Amino acid sequence: MDGILEFLTVLMMVFGLFxxxxxxxxxYFGSGKSxxxxxxxxxxxxxxxxxxxxxxxDSVNVIEVDLSAALWNAFLYIIAGLxxxxxxxxxxxxxxxxx
Numbered sequence: 001m002d003g004i005l006e007f008l009t010v011l012m013m014v015f016g017l018f019x020x021x022x023x024x025x026x027x028y029f030g031s032g033k034s035x036x037x038x039x040x041x042x043x044x045x046x047x048x049x050x051x052x053x054x055x056x057x058d059s060v061n062v063i064e065v066d067l068s069a070a071l072w073n074a075f076l077y078i079i080a081g082l083x084x085x086x087x088x089x090x091x092x093x094x095x096x097x098x099x
Contacts, residue, residue, distance in 0.1 A: 005063055005064065006065055006070045006073075009056060009063065009071075010070055012048060012052040013070075014074065014078075015045075016044075016048035017045065019044050020041075021045070022041050022045075023042025027041075027042060
């Protein structure tokens with residue numbers, strides 16, 4: 001059960017972070033309706049991230065997950081995945097260019 005809670009924690013925190021980033025990007029570069037949509041995305045990202053973070057706090061203890069360890073592991077996994085993907089694309093491009 002601990003693995004599922006850690007997975008959900010990473011999922012919700014990454015979801016909140018990317019909604020926040022998408023909202024900032026859309027609100028800044030958008031115009032008219034898209035600017036309003038950006039604000040909504042920003043608010044959703046903040047609410048999801050803060051709410052899940054508060055639920056993981058020791059004082060509230062709704063979700064029993066070590067938040068700092070889960071986020072650190074998620075960061076390492078994302079960086080490792082990106083580096084692996086970039087290395088594979090690099091090898092692919094070198095192979096294609098050499099042929």
